Amino acid sequence: MAYNFDELTRKTKDVANKVADRAKDAAELVKLNVAIAGEQKEIDKNFRAIGEWFVSEYEGEIPDAVREAVEAVNAGKARIAELEASKPARDETAEEPEEVPAGKKCPICGAESDSKFCPQCGAPMGE
Numbered sequence: 001m002a003y004n005f006d007e008l009t010r011k012t013k014d015v016a017n018k019v020a021d022r023a024k025d026a027a028e029l030v031k032l033n034v035a036i037a038g039e040q041k042e043i044d045k046n047f048r049a050i051g052e053w054f055v056s057e058y059e060g061e062i063p064d065a066v067r068e069a070v071e072a073v074n075a076g077k078a079r080i081a082e083l084e085a086s087k088p089a090r091d092e093t094a095e096e097p098e099e100v101p102a103g104k105k106c107p108i109c110g111a112e113s114d115s116k117f118c119p120q121c122g123a124p125m126g127e
Contacts, residue, residue, distance in 0.1 A: 030122075033122075034108060034121065034122060034123040034124075035108075037108065037109075037121045037122070037123075038108035038109065038121065038123070041108070041109055041121070054066075055070055055073070103115070103125075104125045104126065106118040106120065106121065106123055106125060107123065107125075107126060108121050108123040109121045109123070113125060
């Protein structure tokens with residue numbers, strides 16, 4: 001049985017190059033998805049700001065087209081206030097837990113974490 005080591009080496013290099021190309025493609029896809037998620041969060045934040053401004057500006061004159069959504073938001077805020085009020089009172093004499101040092105801040109969504117990737121949006125946390 002004779003082995004052709006040159007042929008085996010060439011095939012191994014071909015496979016390694018294909019794997020490397022696929023890894024690069026996957027990494028680029030992840031970067032694009034993170035960038036898209038970051039842009040979507042910014043759009044959502046801006047839409048939320050527009051909606052909050054609209055509701056506060058036209059409080060008594062809400063158009064019928066959005067009245068139901070505004071009422072749902074107001075009901076949600078009222079429910080949050082009820083839930084906040086039902087929280088047990090905090091014992092001021094209890095020892096404060098030690099603060100965990102803050103991690104790195106995500107460049108996309110601003111979440112803090114000491115991990116390598118953001119737990120909120122999956123973006124690389126950087127150095």
